[in-house]
Amino acid sequence: MTITPEQKTPRTGACVTSVAAVFDPVFARLEQWADLVERYAARPGTVADRAELDSLVEELVRREFADPVGCVIGAGFVSAPGFLGWHLAWWLGGQNAASPRLPANGIRHLETLEDPLDENFRDYTALEWWRVPAQTGRRHITGPYVDYLCTDEYTLTLTLPVYRGGNELIGVVGIDLSVDEIERDLVPLLGADAVAVTVINASGRVVVSTDTHLATGALLRLPGLTKLLADPASTDGAVGLHGAHTFQWCGRTELAVVAGPAAVLAPS
Known part of the structure; x- marks a missing residue:
């Protein structure tokens, strides 16, 4: 994701336009992802499968890492415990400092503990990037914060809730953006x-x-x-x-x- 300069004036209105030009397209993509996952979950007579959904999500997020100077460093879908259990279909790539040895395909799946009985298990539904969109039903930006789980750098996490049947929360789709990369493009x-x-x-x-x-x-x-x-x-x-x-x-x-x-x- 790169920014095309239109105005370089400090006037508030022009600055607002520049900020919106960075973040609105990201949320637009998340809305498309949410729609695809919702349609997958709504298929009649089928049971959601982790491997099948992971394949769908990986195909979506792979496109986000294609830009070598982009801001996207992580992306995917995080399941509600009642949908696929405690499961993160989440990938790291691009300029992610936590992925120094990426595989040949340029991205890697984020491995996390998904057993709630493990003493090191962490309940992600208590975290802001999940909790706020789950409560409000709207898009949300978490951060800037240092993401020690995924990136080890200042990060913004954009998330959007995903529903089945219009009212059953089945998870969130999200994208991690590098604040350093945003700063590089946006400050000028x-x-x-x-x-x-x-x-x-x-x-x-x-x-x-x-x-x-x-x-x-x-x-x-x-x-x-x-x-x-x-x-x-x-x-x-x-x-x-x-x-x-x-x-x-x-x-x-x-x-x-x-x-x-x-x-x-x-x-x-």
Whole structure:
């Protein structure tokens, strides 16, 4: 996944367009995957099979690793325990730091403990990338966080719930994106003048920023910011914050852009 520059101005609206150009296509692909898995699960008179579903998912995700300079480092489907048991049909590839010895086909399956009786088993349904879309029924971005399970680097995980019959949750489809790769492509589009432009998640954590003092994962603190983040439906356009800052949601990405003077950091 690469970004084609359209505007390199620090204006909030142009920056929002650049951010949406990165994330909206990823969610569009996840929606296609969810539809295919839903159709597979809805076949009459058949029982879902792990190997068969893994083959379907692998064919989908393989395309995501074809771009040698892309941001995708992991992708797949994670089953609800009541569908295929505790099972991850998840692959690593591309620039994934956790895959230094990829097989000839360029990707590898993520091996995890799937026995809930094992003392090292981890209940993934308690993790944010599963829990939030399962509760809301909507797309979600988790991170940035250091993914010690898959990538060992700052990661954004985009997930979407998958249903059978419209109401039975059978799992989530997802894609891991490298924050380093996103930063490489996105920061030049956010502008490089005296106005700092920062992309934050719904919790106010920095994803990327043109302000070199703002590290990925740091918490951005500005008067009025918490209130705006608490209500994504509060505004569709740019609004003023304290001082010379402006704030704007980036469409349906669950990310927002803050532009203005160098910001203040809260303790981590």
